[in-house]
Amino acid sequence: MEEPVGKRVPGARGVARLRLPPASAAGTAEDARPRAAGTSWERRYSAFVIGGDVVATLVVIASAVLVLVELTGRPYLLHASGTTAAVLCALPFNRAWSRHVLGEGAEEFRRLGRALLMAGVVVALAGLLFGALDVQPWVFAVVPLVGLVTMVQRYTLRQVLHHARHVHGTCMLPVLAAGAPGSVRDLIERTRAGAHVGWRVEAVCTDSGTGEVGGVAVAGRLDEVAEQVCRGGYRVVAVTSDPYWTPKRLQRLAWDLEGTGAELVVAPVLMEVAGPRLNVSGVLGMPLLRVSAPAFTGVRRVVKEIFDRATAVAGLLLISPVLLLIAVLIKLNDRGPVFYRQRRVGRDGRTFMMIKFRTMVVGADRIRDELLTANEGAGPLFKLRRDPRVTRVGAVLRRYSLDELPQLFNVLGGSMSLVGPRPPLPEETVSYERAARRRLLVKPGLTGLWQVSGRSDLSWDESVRLDLRYVEDWSLALDMVILWKTARAVVSGRGAY
Template sequence: MEDPVGKPFPEAGGVARVRLQPVPDVATETSAPRASATSWERRYSACVIGCDVFATVLVIVSAVLVLVEVTGRPYLLHASGTATAILCALPLNRAWSQHVLGEGAEEFRRLGRALLTAGVVVALAGLMFGALDVQPWVFFAVPVVGLVALPQRYLLRRFLHRARHVHGTCMLPVMAAGAPATVHDLIQRTRADAHVGWHVEAVCTDSGTGEVGGVAVAGRLDEVAEQVRRGGYRVVAVTSDPYWTPARLQRLAWDLEGTGAELVVAPVLMEVGGPRLNVSGVLGMPLLRVSAPAFTGGRRVVKEIFDRATAAAGLVLISPVLLLIALLIKFNDRGPVFYRQHRVGRDGHTFRMIKFRTMVVDADRVRNELLTANEGAGPLFKMRRDPRVTRVGAVLRRYSLDELPQLFNVLGGTMSLVGPRPPLPEETVSYERAARRRLLVKPGLTGLWQVSGRSDLSWDESVRLDLRYVEDWSLALDMVILWKTARAVVSGRGAY
């Protein structure tokens, strides 16, 4: 039990009083500067806000000019109201928050939510004030602002990530505190994914000495707040350790108030995140709720409709390319154009996947003779210089053009545009329990494995990425993966 702040002393009438002494402000105990937004963060935020304002003004002014040309009316009230609704909805939906700018799909979700809010506000205002001619502003102006703002934000993000990967700049200084093993894992992840922008500069462990993953240990776990005030770290990442009891974590959160540092606590469920994790208060306790992964329901219906509609449209648009590739394959060795192979789909059901043929006709028979040269991870068979691949097939594989016929599988419902890699039946025989969870959803034409290294991934990393998609699937994640797939295919990185 803590000692009282002051000792009671008797007064007239026998009423005891307590002498209240001021509680020292932890943040002022040292003269270290308070961590604050760095210059690059302020510049980046200003660029995002400027681009959003530019997109809004550009689209609204263009809409006014078009309507003046068509109807002869300027609609200045409608234009100003729409612009105001958009520019107010963006900060209200925290679309300009520094915590999401440049990272993950949340930035784009907030942008979309803000524009949806603005559209609803404009529509309701039109109904309230009898301005029923707001349809062009709701269904044209607001969506087009999104179409202009989204690529601008994406380009800014590309510049930011390039600065982090190539030059090691625009990073946030991080203090990691926890068990050496979990801190080491965090350090390795931040180095592998430099685009996140975390740079672990100091570590606190139970011993308080030595180094972890090449980073010097600055102190013990009970000295984290003191070290943060000295070093001005922007992020305090707490990893698992028996030392971290609820009371100590709460005290650490209090001690970090006023330092400008953000406290981040890594949950025990390291591979579960995104929409499945929610914090709620029950009986006065903050509880981390983990909802079950959604394998059915309304969102899956939307995904199904989107997959088939996109596949149908894609097949129509790229039909000349498909015809050209088919002719090249046919003229190369006079063999069949397509290669059909049994793969395992959702719930373990097999289906025939269709691809452009990239190997010689008797490739399956020759495979047994090449098993000793296998370079694939786990149960996969891969060779960087597979002698069975034809000249045309090598080009098709490099840019994943051989997979385009899988759009027919998507159209038929056996595959999805985005999902885990479709495995061979012999691969699934050796699956452990974790790997078998990949079969809970339809396999995809692309997925996290496609945009994270493709054939260069280890087996464990491939399984981890597929499970992450299965557990944390969302429509926004699908959009991000499809966008990144285009980049990965154009570069040809990791394909053979």
């Protein structure tokens, strides 16, 4: 039977429920098998997303009708109804309401953007087909405004969901992990570090069937996975690497899980490759996981270059009063130079001069050797939480990353990108291993995954892993998400010193 709303799943720390208004009572199960836990809050969250999209669409289009009637005196009812139909049909067609992507990663917003682009094209073609040549405001203003409002409301709901997971430990998907102890332990550690994903490993199946892995009790052997799912009502079955998992056994497990409501997830060997580079296709009756080469050139990179430089120009014009104020404060503080130029390593190992606002006393580089014994940085990095060389103005600038604003000039000049790996010092790259050197395949960024994931609080290995993930899985959608999250990281000041 399905778990009623508010009932605790086995081993859960809290109630798997989103703190939103109550939904209708759950129906009965289709068969005698226990249904996966957590579906009540999932249905409620999906209802809020879909309802929010519909309301946002209707409100924006109704407002557009009122404005256009006031300006032109025409009712525009046909345009309004056609645009509404186009948007509300494009969303499910592009699976923008799929439960599997709601609240997870950039894919949700990628599908939403694709749906609204399709709706705009349909409205434009319909205008040409029926001779309604005055559809330009609907294509270039109304549909994009619908997209903006729906993205904001989805982001707000996602923050409510993430808050419930981080703070209350609720709205989590109970996971049964099955595989070798080492790979299962890695999965457990990742889920604990990324609570916003919503996975909580509550039981483990291993070859031995006894003991515990990463603080989670082993519930049974690998050949008992389906039985354990039926008994515990787990929402996700995560299969990690183990010699036991042959193609026939995985297929049999998939059959056994049918009707349980549990989602089967198989972790590939290439754990750090994801997103647009992975595609599953059938060849000669066999499902094959295709891994495309990372794209370092091409049309998408040209679009990135144009976007970077246009945004840098707009940003410099917009924040020029702020730049001037910071420059005055630095000058008044100790009469020293305003900018600090430092040689950094860019794409393909080429060096360039990176520009920052000066945050340390004049001649700080010369006394660095005296502080090496107190270094708190990870790996080859040199960092001090309470660096005596930092000025009073510099401490404020560093906390909110304002010292990095002049790097927009580097972006404008083409030596840096808005989003990319952290720009390393030449002495750091000397000790780079082969994996770390892949960071130099793309331009360094003013911000990146390292910036929105803890900055100086990250270990060296974690910093390298995040940079490599960006290099391997780069996409324009990922850039947009990172830029959006950067604003939050800068405001909070977390990990900056």
